[in-house]
Amino acid sequence: MRRRLPSPRRVSALLRKELHATFAQPLLYVVGGVFLLLAGYYFYSDLGFFITFGFGQNIFENFFQLLFVDLRLVLLLTVPLLTMRLFAEERKLGTIELLFTYPLSDLEILLAKLIACTAAACALLAATAASLAYLYRIEPFAFGPVFTGYLGLALLAVSFVACGTFLSTLTDNQVVAAMSTVGTLLLLWILSWNEAAPGIATLGFLSRLSIFNHFESFSRGVIETKDLVYFGCLVAFAAAATLASLGSRAWPRSRLAPTVVGLLGLLVALGIVDALAERHNVRFDLTPQQRYTLSPHARRILEKLSQPVELIAFVRSGDPRNASTADLLERVGEVSSLIKHRVVDVNRNPALARRYGVDAFGAIVVATADKHRVVGNAREHLVVGAILQLTRDTRKVVGFVGGHGEMDPRDADRQRGLTTLASGLRDDGFDVRAVTLDGGVPDDVSVLVVAGGTSPWSDGELALLDEWMERGGRLLALLDPRQAPELAGWLARRGIAPAPNVVLDPENRLYGGEGVSIEAGPPAEIAALDAEQPSSGVITSELSQGVLLSTARALELSSGAVPLLQSGAESWATTAIGRAESGDVEYDEVSDTRGPLVVAAAREWPVAAAPDRAAARVVVIGDVDLATNRFIEFLSNRPVLHNAITWLAGEEALIALRPERKKMGREQLFLSAGQARTALLLATVALPGMSLLAALALYLWRRAVA
Amino acid sequence: MTWKGSFVCWLVAALLAAVYVGTADEPPAARDLPGVAPRTPVPRERGYEIDPAALRSVEVRRGERAVLLERGDRAWKVVEPADRTIPGGLVQAFVDQLVDGGESERVADDAANPAYGFESPQLQVTATDSRGKRLTLVVGTRTPTGTAAYGRIEEDGIVVLVGLNLLYYADLLLG
Numbered sequence: 110m111r112r113r114l115p116s117p118r119r120v121s122a123l124l125r126k127e128l129h130a131t132f133a134q135p136l137l138y139v140v141g142g143v144f145l146l147l148a149g150y151y152f153y154s155d156l157g158f159f160i161t162f163g164f165g166q167n168i169f170e171n172f173f174q175l176l177f178v179d180l181r182l183v184l185l186l187t188v189p190l191l192t193m194r195l196f197a198e199e200r201k202l203g204t205i206e207l208l209f210t211y212p213l214s215d216l217e218i219l220l221a222k223l224i225a226c227t228a229a230a231c232a233l234l235a236a237t238a239a240s241l242a243y244l245y246r247i248e249p250f251a252f253g254p255v256f257t258g259y260l261g262l263a264l265l266a267v268s269f270v271a272c273g274t275f276l277s278t279l280t281d282n283q284v285v286a287a288m289s290t291v292g293t294l295l296l297l298w299i300l301s302w303n304e305a306a307p308g309i310a311t312l313g314f315l316s317r318l319s320i321f322n323h324f325e326s327f328s329r330g331v332i333e334t335k336d337l338v339y340f341g342c343l344v345a346f347a348a349a350a351t352l353a354s355l356g357s358r359a360w361p362r363s364r365l366a367p368t369v370v371g372l373l374g375l376l377v378a379l380g381i382v383d384a385l386a387e388r389h390n391v392r393f394d395l396t397p398q399q400r401y402t403l404s405p406h407a408r409r410i411l412e413k414l415s416q417p418v419e420l421i422a423f424v425r426s427g428d429p430r431n432a433s434t435a436d437l438l439e440r441v442g443e444v445s446s447l448i449k450h451r452v453v454d455v456n457r458n459p460a461l462a463r464r465y466g467v468d469a470f471g472a473i474v475v476a477t478a479d480k481h482r483v484v485g486n487a488r489e490h491l492v493v494g495a496i497l498q499l500t501r502d503t504r505k506v507v508g509f510v511g512g513h514g515e516m517d518p519r520d521a522d523r524q525r526g527l528t529t530l531a532s533g534l535r536d537d538g539f540d541v542r543a544v545t546l547d548g549g550v551p552d553d554v555s556v557l558v559v560a561g562g563t564s565p566w567s568d569g570e571l572a573l574l575d576e577w578m579e580r581g582g583r584l585l586a587l588l589d590p591r592q593a594p595e596l597a598g599w600l601a602r603r604g605i606a607p608a609p610n611v612v613l614d615p616e617n618r619l620y621g622g623e624g625v626s627i628e629a630g631p632p633a634e635i636a637a638l639d640a641e642q643p644s645s646g647v648i649t650s651e652l653s654q655g656v657l658l659s660t661a662r663a664l665e666l667s668s669g670a671v672p673l674l675q676s677g678a679e680s681w682a683t684t685a686i687g688r689a690e691s692g693d694v695e696y697d698e699v700s701d702t703r704g705p706l707v708v709a710a711a712r713e714w715p716v717a718a719a720p721d722r723a724a725a726r727v728v729v730i731g732d733v734d735l736a737t738n739r740f741i742e743f744l745s746n747r748p749v750l751h752n753a754i755t756w757l758a759g760e761e762a763l764i765a766l767r768p769e770r771k772k773m774g775r776e777q778l779f780l781s782a783g784q785a786r787t788a789l790l791l792a793t794v795a796l797p798g799m800s801l802l803a804a805l806a807l808y809l810w811r812r813a814v815a
Numbered sequence: 816m817t818w819k820g821s822f823v824c825w826l827v828a829a830l831l832a833a834v835y836v837g838t839a840d841e842p843p844a845a846r847d848l849p850g851v852a853p854r855t856p857v858p859r860e861r862g863y864e865i866d867p868a869a870l871r872s873v874e875v876r877r878g879e880r881a882v883l884l885e886r887g888d889r890a891w892k893v894v895e896p897a898d899r900t901i902p903g904g905l906v907q908a909f910v911d912q913l914v915d916g917g918e919s920e921r922v923a924d925d926a927a928n929p930a931y932g933f934e935s936p937q938l939q940v941t942a943t944d945s946r947g948k949r950l951t952l953v954v955g956t957r958t959p960t961g962t963a964a965y966g967r968i969e970e971d972g973i974v975v976l977v978g979l980n981l982l983y984y985a986d987l988l989l990g
Contacts, residue, residue, distance in 0.1 A: 353816060368816040374824030381831040388838070423959075426920070455959050456976060457922045460930035462959035469960055 127225035138804030149792030189290035192273025200281035230266035253395030254330030261327020271347035330396035338386035494536030508544035508554035514563035561733035614680035645711035659734035680704030862975030932956030
């Protein structure tokens with residue numbers, strides 16, 4: 110065995126030879142044809158499954174994750190066919206002796222072969238991206254999760270090649286080399302399949318050894334340093350074992366024992382490196398919604414904690430959902446040292462469960478020194494909401510005005526109800542209740558919400574509203590076109606005048622939605638605001654996407670009012686509301702108003718009579734449907750409503766990006782029958798066919814040359 | 816590799832192990848209540864084991880009421896109370912549940928926690944095999960989720976989960 114540092118020049122010379130030997134052989138293209146056929150079949154069947162059963166779900170979670178998980182199996186079956194020839198073939202043909210006579214170290218030989226074979230495996234993986242490119246042409250999607258998926262597959266490929274290379278040095282029979290590689294990789298996969306089989310003591314250890322457990326994060330769009338280190342350790346050990354195997358040709362027999370002992374030592378050292386990486390793991394979340402990262406809103410709340418909080422997750426041992434529960438607790442606990450957390454088994458802790466009234470698996474108890482709340486399941490907004498509720502000194506009341514046919518926070522109806530909004534506000538630490546203005550606004554109400562309405566407001570009610578605002582009242586008005594003209598007039602006198610029109614924006618309407626639906630976003634000057642600036646602009650400045658309004662009216666602003674949302678540049682407003690709703694309207698230069706048009710605004714003004722409240726505040730949104738159970742989860746509808754109420758309540762320090770719960774109308778994929786047929790032909794016929802044709806052409810060319 | 820190289824490998828491993836131990840987190844907080852499990856739940860363990868072929872008699876007791884079953888040549892028969900007629904299918908179903916219950920989860924090695932409810936047991940089942948070996952299962956309260964009950968194996972003091980079907984059949988057996 111020759112000991113010297115690898116020379117880039119020698120390695121690249123040998124690498125060229127290896128690349129030529131790999132890419133100029135029909136074998137790669139035959140294997141590639143099989144690989145692409147299997148991968149194409151999985152692509153098409155996973156796509157079909159997603160289209161059929163995954164409607165309304167996120168394209169990434171349902172399709173890409175499934176596809177990447179399936180591709181790892183295809184890799185497992187095909188990479189050994191590439192590695193089997195690396196040393197076994199040379200040994201059988203006797204060319205390995207010739208190779209060893211070159212002025213090359215074993216490490217240089219190994220590096221060249223490893224890189225060439227990995228390049229071949231990655232080329233096969235890259236070919237599968239053609240199918241995804243076709244999908245991207247139909248419906249663009251975020252690159253982050255696709256990148257992590259392919260990175261994970263590439264790391265799997267390197268690991269498979271390293272294992273296969275080592276096993277190829279042990280035999281001169283290519284079939285034995287291939288089968289032993291498949292067997293070893295399968296074993297590394299199935300190590301953690303059956304929890305009961307290996308026994309309790311070894312289960313955790315074996316699970317961490319399992320190669321595919323370390324691929325899961327990549328398939329979800331997340332890169333974790335512990336997984337990178339694992340794959341690095343695996344490749345390093347396989348390389349060390351390969352070098353030992355290659356070097357054994359020149360050994361005396363006495364070298365065997367120290368080599369085995371040394372390799373065991375290396376294995377232990379790499380195992381500890383892996384354990385250290387697990388302990389000091391860093392996560393990079395490349396999912397579009399940062400699904401596996403705590404939202405800025407949650408971080409802001411947790412960073413402001415002033416008292417200790419304990420989180421206890423009550424789970425059932427062996428439940429696969431336990432990992433995500435523990436993961437959420439870890440993420441929450443990392444933000445503040447005041448948060449302690451643990452995961453316990455309900456059945457093994459009956460006294461603790463009964464003390465907190467836990468009667469279901471998966472519940473999380475959020476406890477302070479003297480209070481606690483039980484959260485039904487491990488969702489970020491629920492856990493953080495419970496922390497907020499327990500640690501707030503007083504709960505502010507959001508009162509929904511009734512008596513004029515307004516929408517009701519107790520109504521669960523999908524079209525008209527506001528229960529989803531009310532539930533979210535309670536999670537944010539507010540008390541929510543319906544109020545009437547008989548006798549004035551109740552004293553304990555912090556924010557008043559007027560959600561539409563069909564009956565007129567009396568002068569007396571408006572006077573009561575006046576009186577309340579004089580005392581530093583806070584009002585959120587959600588008004589569709591034609592609703593509450595008396596209240597609209599009252600708002601106009603306070604600087605925000607809802608106009609009697611409807612805004613149309615064909616360029617920004619929801620695809621497949623109503624003709625009068627629009628997507629509105631913050632004006633440029635608001636979007637540029639810093640969240641820390643003391644302005645009502647924080648309500649919309651940090652929204653990650655637009656707000657979906659079903660039937661919006663424009664707002665005319667006086668001095669002091671701040672625009673929060675506006676329609677697109679191509680929008681316009683028309684007073685022909687009935688015709689607009691039936692879709693029978695064109696832009697009229699004479700009577701219509703050209704956009705962009707403000708559809709949400711805020712204003713505050715100082716009041717003298719309220720020592721505890723320096724200013725009265727009003728937010729007006731020219732649509733009420735965005736708050737209904739049907740529309741609240743669309744785009745940024747929920748965040749804008751929560752932010753508006755939080756700002757009105759004087760708690761703007763808590764406004765920040767929230768976790769996105771659903772992305773209806775986004776990340777969707779709809780294929781026509783023709784597009785599906787094209788996807789099938791591309792994935793299962795064209796790509797494998799091209800690879801097999803290349804194999805045939807190479808074969809004929811080599812025969813002709815010979 | 817020489818012995819020297821091998822020694823270096825183990826030396827590096829030892830150094831890394833020292834770093835790993837030296838940077839370990841503080842131990843988890845002391846348990847505030849009896850029966851509180853470690854931070855991360857451990858996987859399930861088998862509860863108890865009954866060899867169905869060797870099983871000879873089963874006694875089911877709740878307070879003063881008891882049913883004693885013995886295996887006959889071809890089927891189980893009711894020995895006590897002698898005057899009661901219990902359908903053979905019900906007896907077999909109960910015995911099957913008792914035997915299958917061995918697959919259930921072992922939740923604790925110490926049955927002293929009053930939350931398990933063994934101070935006022937709702938049922939006691941004693942199974943005896945052909946060599947005279949006994950297994951006594953004392954059933955306490957339901958679990959917090961109400962999906963099973965706690966059982967104590969008297970012979971070794973461990974606590975297992977008992978399926979609700981066993982309790983249901985026992986209710987029918989005892990009338």
